[in-house]
Amino acid sequence: MQLHDKRSIWDKLHLDLPLLLALVCMMVASLTIVYSASGQNEAMMLRHATRMAAAVIAMIVLAQFSPATLKRLVIPLYCLGLLMLVGVILFGVSSKGAQRWLDLGVTRFQPSELMKLAVPMMVAWYIGRNHLPPRALHLMVGFAIVILPTILIMEQPDLGTSILIASSGIFVIFLSGLSWRLISFFTGLVTLSAWPFWHYGMHAYQKQRVLTLFNPESDPLGSGYHIIQSKIAIGSGGIEGKGWLQGTQSQLEFLPERHTDFIFSVLSEEFGLFGVCLLLCMYLFIIGRGLYIAVNAQDAFGKLLAGALTLTFFVYVFVNIGMVSGLLPVVGVPLPLISYGGTSMVTLMAGFGIIMSIATDKRMLLK
Amino acid sequence: MLKRRPTIRDHSAEANLFARRAFVGFVFVTILVAILLSNLYTIQVDDHQDYQTRSNDNRIKVIPIAPNRGLIYDRNGVLLAENKPVYNLEVIPEDVKNLDDSLAAISQLIAISDQQKNDFLDDIKHNRRFKSQVLKARLNESEVAKFSVNQHKFPGFSIEARLARYYPYADTLTHALGYVAKLNKKELAKLEMDDQATNYRATHDIGKLGIEKYYEQLLHGQVGSQRVEVNNRGRVIRTLSMTPPEPGHDLVLTLDIGLQQIAQHALKDMRGAIVVMDAKDGGVLALYSNPSYDPNLFVHGISSKNYKALLNPDRPLINRTTQGRYAPASTVKPHLAILALEEGLVTEQTKMWDPGFFQIPNVEHKWRDWKRWGHGHVDVYKAIEESCDTYFYDTAYRLGITKISNFMAQFGFGDLTGIDIHEETSAILPSKEWKEGRFRESWWRGDTISVGIGQGYWTATPMQIANATNILVNKGRNFPPHLVQVAKKEDEVTQINNEEKPPVELKNADHWRIALDAMHNTVHKVTGTAHKAFRGATYDPAGKTGTAQVVSIAQGERYDAESLKERQRDNAIYIGFAPYKDPQIVVSIVVENTGGGSTVGAPIARQLMDYYFSANPLTVARSVKQ
Numbered sequence: 001m002q003l004h005d006k007r008s009i010w011d012k013l014h015l016d017l018p019l020l021l022a023l024v025c026m027m028v029a030s031l032t033i034v035y036s037a038s039g040q041n042e043a044m045m046l047r048h049a050t051r052m053a054a055a056v057i058a059m060i061v062l063a064q065f066s067p068a069t070l071k072r073l074v075i076p077l078y079c080l081g082l083l084m085l086v087g088v089i090l091f092g093v094s095s096k097g098a099q100r101w102l103d104l105g106v107t108r109f110q111p112s113e114l115m116k117l118a119v120p121m122m123v124a125w126y127i128g129r130n131h132l133p134p135r136a137l138h139l140m141v142g143f144a145i146v147i148l149p150t151i152l153i154m155e156q157p158d159l160g161t162s163i164l165i166a167s168s169g170i171f172v173i174f175l176s177g178l179s180w181r182l183i184s185f186f187t188g189l190v191t192l193s194a195w196p197f198w199h200y201g202m203h204a205y206q207k208q209r210v211l212t213l214f215n216p217e218s219d220p221l222g223s224g225y226h227i228i229q230s231k232i233a234i235g236s237g238g239i240e241g242k243g244w245l246q247g248t249q250s251q252l253e254f255l256p257e258r259h260t261d262f263i264f265s266v267l268s269e270e271f272g273l274f275g276v277c278l279l280l281c282m283y284l285f286i287i288g289r290g291l292y293i294a295v296n297a298q299d300a301f302g303k304l305l306a307g308a309l310t311l312t313f314f315v316y317v318f319v320n321i322g323m324v325s326g327l328l329p330v331v332g333v334p335l336p337l338i339s340y341g342g343t344s345m346v347t348l349m350a351g352f353g354i355i356m357s358i359a360t361d362k363r364m365l366l367k
Numbered sequence: 368m369l370k371r372r373p374t375i376r377d378h379s380a381e382a383n384l385f386a387r388r389a390f391v392g393f394v395f396v397t398i399l400v401a402i403l404l405s406n407l408y409t410i411q412v413d414d415h416q417d418y419q420t421r422s423n424d425n426r427i428k429v430i431p432i433a434p435n436r437g438l439i440y441d442r443n444g445v446l447l448a449e450n451k452p453v454y455n456l457e458v459i460p461e462d463v464k465n466l467d468d469s470l471a472a473i474s475q476l477i478a479i480s481d482q483q484k485n486d487f488l489d490d491i492k493h494n495r496r497f498k499s500q501v502l503k504a505r506l507n508e509s510e511v512a513k514f515s516v517n518q519h520k521f522p523g524f525s526i527e528a529r530l531a532r533y534y535p536y537a538d539t540l541t542h543a544l545g546y547v548a549k550l551n552k553k554e555l556a557k558l559e560m561d562d563q564a565t566n567y568r569a570t571h572d573i574g575k576l577g578i579e580k581y582y583e584q585l586l587h588g589q590v591g592s593q594r595v596e597v598n599n600r601g602r603v604i605r606t607l608s609m610t611p612p613e614p615g616h617d618l619v620l621t622l623d624i625g626l627q628q629i630a631q632h633a634l635k636d637m638r639g640a641i642v643v644m645d646a647k648d649g650g651v652l653a654l655y656s657n658p659s660y661d662p663n664l665f666v667h668g669i670s671s672k673n674y675k676a677l678l679n680p681d682r683p684l685i686n687r688t689t690q691g692r693y694a695p696a697s698t699v700k701p702h703l704a705i706l707a708l709e710e711g712l713v714t715e716q717t718k719m720w721d722p723g724f725f726q727i728p729n730v731e732h733k734w735r736d737w738k739r740w741g742h743g744h745v746d747v748y749k750a751i752e753e754s755c756d757t758y759f760y761d762t763a764y765r766l767g768i769t770k771i772s773n774f775m776a777q778f779g780f781g782d783l784t785g786i787d788i789h790e791e792t793s794a795i796l797p798s799k800e801w802k803e804g805r806f807r808e809s810w811w812r813g814d815t816i817s818v819g820i821g822q823g824y825w826t827a828t829p830m831q832i833a834n835a836t837n838i839l840v841n842k843g844r845n846f847p848p849h850l851v852q853v854a855k856k857e858d859e860v861t862q863i864n865n866e867e868k869p870p871v872e873l874k875n876a877d878h879w880r881i882a883l884d885a886m887h888n889t890v891h892k893v894t895g896t897a898h899k900a901f902r903g904a905t906y907d908p909a910g911k912t913g914t915a916q917v918v919s920i921a922q923g924e925r926y927d928a929e930s931l932k933e934r935q936r937d938n939a940i941y942i943g944f945a946p947y948k949d950p951q952i953v954v955s956i957v958v959e960n961t962g963g964g965s966t967v968g969a970p971i972a973r974q975l976m977d978y979y980f981s982a983n984p985l986t987v988a989r990s991v992k993q
Binding site (some may be wrong): 036100108131133134171174175176177229231232233234235236237238239248249253254273276277280281284287288291294295300303304307311314318321325326327360 | 376381382384385386388389392394397398399400402403404406407408410411412415417418419421422423425426596597598599600604735
């Protein structure tokens with residue numbers, strides 16, 4: 001069998017070549033833009049590249065776990081995640097008004113990052129065990145699995161991450177074939193619950209961000225400043241952009257958080273609408289490839305997990321670009337694969353590792 | 368429920384269901400991407416111009432650059448007002464590691480008062496940390512040297528040079544030049560009204576007095592600007608473009624600094640005023656008012672102690688040449704003699720008996736002559752030479768106030784001379800209308816008598832007296848007094864103040880000669896009041912003395928200098944010109960409370976003329992030949 005192994009080198013490595021190439025392209029793009037957005041700061045570049053390497057390793061490592069192994073790890077991972085979230089609320093470390101970290105002595109750890117993977121895995125495992133589309137009882141349990149960590153993370157408070165985690169779980173349920181009637185019902189319910197949520201569920205700073213979204217010029221020096229400067233950066237980039245390292249909004253630091261949440265504005269300013277289209281095409285390709293892998297996955301767990309991870313990746317894209325271009329309120333979501341910042345990059349790449357594991361698993365069985 | 372559950376999962380049906388859902392998901396993703404793109408298209412393409420402008424507004428700032436103020440020279444090119452660099456110790460707080468330690472260390476090197484330190488700490492509190500703030504202004508040379516040697520120990524500290532006005536002749540020229548000082552709110556508001564505020568955006572000082580104020584517009588120049596790129600904290604990253612400022616016009620004055628110094632020296636510590644005019648064009652050769660003060664005190668903000676010292680009873684702040692109101696006294700006798708001749712009241716030959724006093728028919732009151740026993744038989748020459756009061760009491764009485772007033776107005780009395788400084792008063796040329804307006808009282812015949820000897824209600828400034836004398840010596844031609852000759856900017860020279868006013872015309876031009884001859888005699892005849900002072904002059908002078916009472920002496924009393932308080936003693940006045948045949952200069956001198964014009968005024972005129980003609984030997988040669 002070893003002699004007649006027709007699998008390509010990439011299959012043996014459990015890597016999906018098209019996806020891998022797309023990810024490498026994104027990383028090159030990320031290095032290019034972060035170099036500009038950090039004001040040519042070499043120390044930051046070094047840190048960013050190091051984290052990228054760590055993220056790639058995380059991806060390769062996770063790709064080696066077969067879906068079957070992952071299934072076995074689902075429950076312990078999810079439970080550990082929940083415990084740590086409770087731990088954060090009880091003993092967590094505060095920073096900038098939010099309590100998101102656990103101090104592990106050696107390093108600080110953000111349990112919500114673990115939950116970004118554990119929640120869709122848990123829901124996919126639970127729903128996938130049974131027939132599709134899921135029955136009412138399974139649906140309810142599935143929702144419970146999603147809502148519990150979402151609420152805990154919202155308490156920290158971290159609206160961006162809780163949205164990402166909630167959507168990752170909900171995507172599993174959507175992909176499992178939840179009837180359109182129920183989808184309409186839940187959509188209606190969410191819309192109706194928005195009012196009490198607005199009044200009791202949101203922090204003042206979160207409300208301010210939403211209000212500012214609708215009229216950023218009302219407070220140009222306060223909470224509207226970020227979004228105004230971001231739109232000026234994007235708009236002044238025009239079609240062709242001002243050129244790499246030539247963006248005045250970003251280089252002269254009028255743009256806040258330029259290397260993290262607002263890095264898209266830097267790209268738009270320096271590379272214009274051309275750069276924006278190229279980036280969106282790359283994202284569409286990655287999402288298309290992810291969904292293709294999901295559709296061709298071997299079992300329900302693989303399909304649901306790969307699909308949900310892919311769609312969640314898009315949520316990052318949509319929320320980040322939506323917020324910097326003034327369509328959505330400012331919630332702390334980085335531009336996936338591009339923004340400077342360690343943990344989210346590692347989590348994302350780990351997610352792609354799981355997708356690759358699902359992609360190559362199928363081929364092994366076909367063999 | 369449990370029964371209906373199929374035992375075998377339909378994998379292909381599930382795969383189909385999932386594929387449909389994944390497809391729906393992808394469609395959804397595509398729609399959302401389209402929404403993002405259309406929004407970005409709006410921002411980047413439709414609204415590009417707007418955002419481009421706002422982006423530039425963010426980063427481009429225009430910094431104004433102050434123009435260099437025009438310099439001021441005397442008629443011979445001597446620099447009278449210059450711009451000198453002053454050295455300030457400045458600090459950029461951002462670059463200082465430990466401000467308290469550095470301040471303590473620098474105090475060991477350069478004396479820094481608590482006031483300076485507190486002002487500085489207050490300034491940095493209210494300004495950006497990268498902006499340089501003055502810790503100590505106007506360091507002296509030794510302080511600059513001390514700091515320069517130790518500069519490496521004080522990162523963030525530096526010495527910055529700025530141009531500030533400096534008047535090298537200090538108090539010699541104050542009343543002519545005036546001075547500049549820090550722009551105040553009122554002046555800013557006025558600049559705003561005149562649409563000049565932008566031009567002064569970088570300017571610290573503005574002319575407050577004298578030439579500096581009068582010619583502010585010419586001297587100031589045009590502001591320049593620098594377009595710079597700044598970051599979000601306002602720090603300048605680079606210069607994009609620059610429009611250099613246009614310096615102001617340099618002014619060349621008619622003043623002669625040498626003559627000005629003689630004037631200052633001659634007055635010593637006496638209160639008084641000296642005006643010397645160029646008889647040929649009205650240019651003011653010297654304008655000095657004593658006591659004076661150092662204008663440099665005001666440039667950097669005068670201390671309240673120094674300012675209070677200037678508010679003393681000698682009133683140094685007053686420009687006596689144009690603001691001092693003095694009775695012109697006998698210096699107007701030549702003019703009045705001309706009027707009497709013109710009106711036919713007297714002729715060249717008419718003689719009058721002077722008993723030493725004048726009385727209006729049927730009135731008891733006696734107007735006394737300065738010579739108690741009288742001058743005897745007096746004709747018009749003797750009346751001027753010996754300054755006979757009785758002759759002019761009589762003349763004035765017969766002329767009446769209206770004729771006197773109308774005639775003297777032609778010589779500029781009672782009106783501004785129009786000299787190019789703003790500190791000027793019109794003083795008083797009395798008339799019936801004036802008295803009614805001023806006192807609501809009609810004019811008495813008796814009021815006219817003292818007007819005949821330039822006293823009573825009549826007051827004039829030394830500048831007016833000089834101007835009236837200049838018209839006289841030019842036989843009616845009128846060259847109004849002025850201080851600035853030309854304004855220069857690079858190669859472009861603009862003549863200013865070269866206008867001649869309409870002349871004073873007489874029915875008989877020979878009457879000028881009579882008055883001028885009499886003034887010539889005043890200096891040359893042994894009996895002339897100015898004879899002593901000008902003995903041995905190398906040029907040919909003429910003049911007229913005057914002694915003005917400050918308080919009226921009661922009937923039957925005598926003027927006794929010793930018994931009067933200093934402030935009530937007579938003012939000495941002198942007018943003079945030379946050379947007699949072809950007048951070059953006219954002088955007008957008033958010295959307060961020192962007694963006679965012949966003993967105090969004329970000797971000062973002698974000093975001024977001696978200097979002038981020794982500096983202009985050609986003129987002397989010409990006058991001697993004649």
